[in-house]
Amino acid sequence: GQQLNQSPQSMFIQEGEDVSMNCTSSSIFNTWLWYKQDPGEGPVLLIALYKAGELTSNGRLTAQFGITRKDSFLNISASIPSDVGIYFCAVLYGNKLVFGAGTILRVKS
Amino acid sequence: GAVVSQHPSRVICKSGTSVKIECRSLDFQATTMFWYRQFPKQSLMLMATSNEGSKATYEQGVEKDKFLINHASLTLSTLTVTSAHPEDSSFYICSVAGGPSHEQYFGPGTRLTVT
Numbered sequence: 612g613q614q615l616n617q618s619p620q621s622m623f624i625q626e627g628e629d630v631s632m633n634c635t636s637s638s639i640f641n642t643w644l645w646y647k648q649d650p651g652e653g654p655v656l657l658i659a660l661y662k663a664g665e666l667t668s669n670g671r672l673t674a675q676f677g678i679t680r681k682d683s684f685l686n687i688s689a690s691i692p693s694d695v696g697i698y699f700c701a702v703l704y705g706n707k708l709v710f711g712a713g714t715i716l717r718v719k720s
Numbered sequence: 721g722a723v724v725s726q727h728p729s730r731v732i733c734k735s736g737t738s739v740k741i742e743c744r745s746l747d748f749q750a751t752t753m754f755w756y757r758q759f760p761k762q763s764l765m766l767m768a769t770s771n772e773g774s775k776a777t778y779e780q781g782v783e784k785d786k787f788l789i790n791h792a793s794l795t796l797s798t799l800t801v802t803s804a805h806p807e808d809s810s811f812y813i814c815s816v817a818g819g820p821s822h823e824q825y826f827g828p829g830t831r832l833t834v835t
Contacts, residue, residue: 646826651828651829651831652828652829653724653726653813653815653826653827653828653829654764654813654826655826656721656824656825699763699764706752706769707754707766707769708754708764708766708824709766710763710764710765711763712762712763713762713763
């Protein structure tokens with residue numbers, strides 16, 4: 612099946628620092644999504660990207676859809692304690708979502 | 721986005737018994753619902769796609785006779801884990817999609833523990 616390579620696997624950062632994570636694929640996808648999952652909860656959609664090269668922001672979050680359509684990154688600026696969680700990239704494959712392995716974010720206050 | 725609920729949020733059952741998990745779309749008519757399974761520290765894996773009024777489509781490796789899915793209305797889909805075994809212990813999450821399927825809204829998940 613399709614695989615997404617998401618990195619880093621985990622991050623432990625100081626409150627106030629900026630965070631960057633990315634996803635790559637060997638295949639081209641036309642829709643990239645970023646979700647956040649809190650412990651014991653379902654994922655929540657943060658940002659959806661539909662156009663190659665697109666840069667989209669949602670508050671302190673910024674995500675870009677790579678020009679090759681094979682990658683995407685998510686940046687979080689000025690991290691705060693509630694940013695803690697697991698961040699997943701996902702792509703639309705047919706009518707299904709395929710998820711990356713996730714990036715665990717821990718914030719030290 | 722759509723508001724999705726799941727019931728129960730946690731369930732413990734004995735090996736060999738069956739467990740039913742409900743997924744409800746509270747404010748959205750969901751023609752399609754998806755069921756995922758997530759093992760600890762792993763990503764979400766799609767189990768099946770549930771279409772209202774028709775049979776579910778299962779992913780490769782998922783036994784349709786073990787994981788029974790019923791999508792009888794636009795607001796309710798159920799997943800029944802039959803003859804549960806400890807290896808079925810997992811976090812089961814549903815999502816709903818009313819339009820383009822990338823607009824998926826997830827439920828809060830159900831933690832199943834089989835003893």
